[in-house]
Amino acid sequence: MNQIPFTQVRSWQDELRDAVTDPAELLSCLELPADLLEGARQGDALFSLKVPHPYLQRIKKGNPLDPLLLQVLPQLQETQHQPGYTQDPLAEQQANPLPGLIHKYTHRVLLVLSGACAINCRYCFRRHFAYQENQLGKAQWQQILAYLHQHPEVDEVIFSGGDPLATPDVRLQRMIHDLEKIPHLERLRIHTRLPVVIPSRITPALLSALSETRLQSLVVLHINHANEIDAEVKHASRLITQHNIPLLNQSVLLKGVNDSVAVQKTLSKTLFAAGILPYYLFLFDPVAGAAHFDLSETQAKDLAAHLQAELPGYLMPRLAVEIPGKASKTLLIPSYNTRNHPE
Numbered sequence: 001m002n003q004i005p006f007t008q009v010r011s012w013q014d015e016l017r018d019a020v021t022d023p024a025e026l027l028s029c030l031e032l033p034a035d036l037l038e039g040a041r042q043g044d045a046l047f048s049l050k051v052p053h054p055y056l057q058r059i060k061k062g063n064p065l066d067p068l069l070l071q072v073l074p075q076l077q078e079t080q081h082q083p084g085y086t087q088d089p090l091a092e093q094q095a096n097p098l099p100g101l102i103h104k105y106t107h108r109v110l111l112v113l114s115g116a117c118a119i120n121c122r123y124c125f126r127r128h129f130a131y132q133e134n135q136l137g138k139a140q141w142q143q144i145l146a147y148l149h150q151h152p153e154v155d156e157v158i159f160s161g162g163d164p165l166a167t168p169d170v171r172l173q174r175m176i177h178d179l180e181k182i183p184h185l186e187r188l189r190i191h192t193r194l195p196v197v198i199p200s201r202i203t204p205a206l207l208s209a210l211s212e213t214r215l216q217s218l219v220v221l222h223i224n225h226a227n228e229i230d231a232e233v234k235h236a237s238r239l240i241t242q243h244n245i246p247l248l249n250q251s252v253l254l255k256g257v258n259d260s261v262a263v264q265k266t267l268s269k270t271l272f273a274a275g276i277l278p279y280y281l282f283l284f285d286p287v288a289g290a291a292h293f294d295l296s297e298t299q300a301k302d303l304a305a306h307l308q309a310e311l312p313g314y315l316m317p318r319l320a321v322e323i324p325g326k327a328s329k330t331l332l333i334p335s336y337n338t339r340n341h342p343e
């Protein structure tokens with residue numbers, strides 16, 4: 001396989017270590033007005049700022065409304081309480097029988113491999129998640145393996161987080177090796193934003209671990225805007241697909257970031273050009289501190305209906321919402337708001 005060089009290859013661990021975490025530094029790097037600093041500091045006190053340089057470089061300087069900036073910049077609005085927005089909007093605490101294991105749907109379990117992320121997304125529905133109580137040490141891992149052995153109905157394991165790819169390759173390899181021994185497991189899914197934020201995370205060792213297991217691996221990225229996809233992200237995506245690992249994307253509908261047909265259309269087309277299939281477009285989960293990103297279900301369905309008219313079916317992400325307690329994600333049918341579109 002051709003090794004395409006990154007323009008600036010730095011290890012993902014170095015990039016993680018050097019991520020920007022100081023609001024003043026972020027504003028300075030991006031030549032943004034100083035009057036954003038106070039709000040950024042207050043938001044940062046609730047959920048810390050974190051953005052690595054490879055992602056920072058894709059944000060346009062001097063634009064406080066840049067759609068990538070809005071995903072990472074702490075804001076004063078995060079400090080304002082809004083009724084209906086909670087710390088655990090998906091009621092995951094009720095589906096958390098063991099540390100590090102969430103079992104919401106009958107046939108698949110989600111493992112919280114790491115509380116760390118490469119980037120702190122302001123709208124994250126797990127921004128208040130009890131990662132401290134869900135750390136996976138050796139004892140917890142053995143408990144999880146025992147749980148999986150006792151649940152033959154589970155055929156898929158999802159590595160999630162935080163970001164599961166914040167876990168070192170050697171540990172991931174060991175975990176996959178353990179899971180392979182459970183005969184009823186068929187698939188291993190990785191939910192990650194790390195290859196988007198730091199593309200050098202796609203290492204040869206990771207690709208080997210995912211492509212050489214008997215489990216069928218698939219990777220689901222999290223990209224909300226086409227500007228997040230640069231040459232390095234495309235290269236990382238190609239490495240994944242060249243290893244015959246299906247590559248999908250899920251995104252969240254966010255006010256001010258990607259709530260227009262034009263932005264969604266460009267996102268779907270850019271994903272596909274990078275070898276990534278649009279999978280889900282989620283309604284925002286009502287998490288405390290991020291209400292300013294929310295859109296109504298009616299607005300979402302209206303946008304999706306217009307988008308559907310613009311795209312071939314294979315580029316149309318499924319508009320969906322997660323409703324706590326339901327047996328699966330709930331698909332929403334795109335529909336025009338007839339009051340706005342009487343035709």
Ligand code: SF4
Nearest residue numbers: 117120121124162193
């Ligand atoms: S990378 Fe994913 S888990 Fe981490 S903050 Fe962003 S949305 Fe949340």
